[in-house]
Amino acid sequence: MASPTASELSSLGSSTSRSGKTPVFVVTGTSGAGKGTLEKALLTQMPDLELAVSATTRGRREGEENGREYWFITAEDFAEKVAAGDFLEYVDFPWGQRSGTLRSEIDRIQTEGRIPLLDLEPQGALEVKRSVPGAVTIFVEAPSFAENERRLRERATESEGEIEERLDLAREQLSQAGEFDYLVVNDDVDRALTELEEIVNKELSASMSRPWSTHASTSCLNKSRSDTPW
Ligand code: 5GP
Numbered sequence: 001m002a003s004p005t006a007s008e009l010s011s012l013g014s015s016t017s018r019s020g021k022t023p024v025f026v027v028t029g030t031s032g033a034g035k036g037t038l039e040k041a042l043l044t045q046m047p048d049l050e051l052a053v054s055a056t057t058r059g060r061r062e063g064e065e066n067g068r069e070y071w072f073i074t075a076e077d078f079a080e081k082v083a084a085g086d087f088l089e090y091v092d093f094p095w096g097q098r099s100g101t102l103r104s105e106i107d108r109i110q111t112e113g114r115i116p117l118l119d120l121e122p123q124g125a126l127e128v129k130r131s132v133p134g135a136v137t138i139f140v141e142a143p144s145f146a147e148n149e150r151r152l153r154e155r156a157t158e159s160e161g162e163i164e165e166r167l168d169l170a171r172e173q174l175s176q177a178g179e180f181d182y183l184v185v186n187d188d189v190d191r192a193l194t195e196l197e198e199i200v201n202k203e204l205s206a207s208m209s210r211p212w213s214t215h216a217s218t219s220c221l222n223k224s225r226s227d228t229p230w
Pocket residue numbers: 028029030031054055058089090091099100101102119120121123124125
């Protein structure tokens with residue numbers, strides 16, 4: 001099924017024209033479920049989607065670029081942004097890392113008539129579901145916990161202690177899977193990607209026919225603006 005383009009969405013009479021805003025898609029799941037791989041493929045398949053780049057205090061992994069995977073900032077900068085209200089939501093991980101969604105990223109993507117895609121852990125995803133009208137939340141899980149663990153270890157980007165912490169958290173997060181709009185089992189990347197695309201297309205088509213109030217302007221994103229460089 002062909003998806004409506006962002007410009008088609010923006011030109012709609014009732015659902016988005018007053019705000020020029022498009023819906024927000026949130027992909028969540030456990031660390032190691034393989035959502036990053038799926039998202040990269042989805043972004044290639046659907047060029048109207050754009051990843052909202054989070055800010056994080058964690059160190060940069062090999063191959064990552066500032067402004068592409070994350071904005072890599074210091075703990076001090078992160079705390080300042082929290083105090084300034086620059087984050088739509090943020091998370092404090094048990095291993096000391098902080099990551100958050102910048103309101104300015106979502107604003108920028110929507111103002112450009114594109115569709116924001118957020119990659120968040122489940123608590124942040126639930127926060128967005130609560131605070132952003134019309135947000136669509138998709139929980140991605142590995143076919144089994146053992147497979148989740150295998151993928152996390154194969155990635156080998158964390159220390160053994162941090163892998164254990166990520167696995168403990170994953171056990172907890174899996175119990176929340178039912179709270180999201182969709183559940184996608186990442187048993188096979190191509191199959192899961194097709195399912196994801198179908199969800200996005202379906203929701204974009206539905207957003208075109210919904211009354212404006214359902215996909216209301218994400219004005220809650222504008223609560224506080226600051227002169228961040230991005
Ligand atoms: P990683 O450190 O492996 O890049 O990410 C760890 C987890 O943090 C992933 O599950 C990812 O979805 C989540 N994450 C990344 N950015 C954000 C954010 O801005 N907010 C929240 N709540 N989670 C995030």
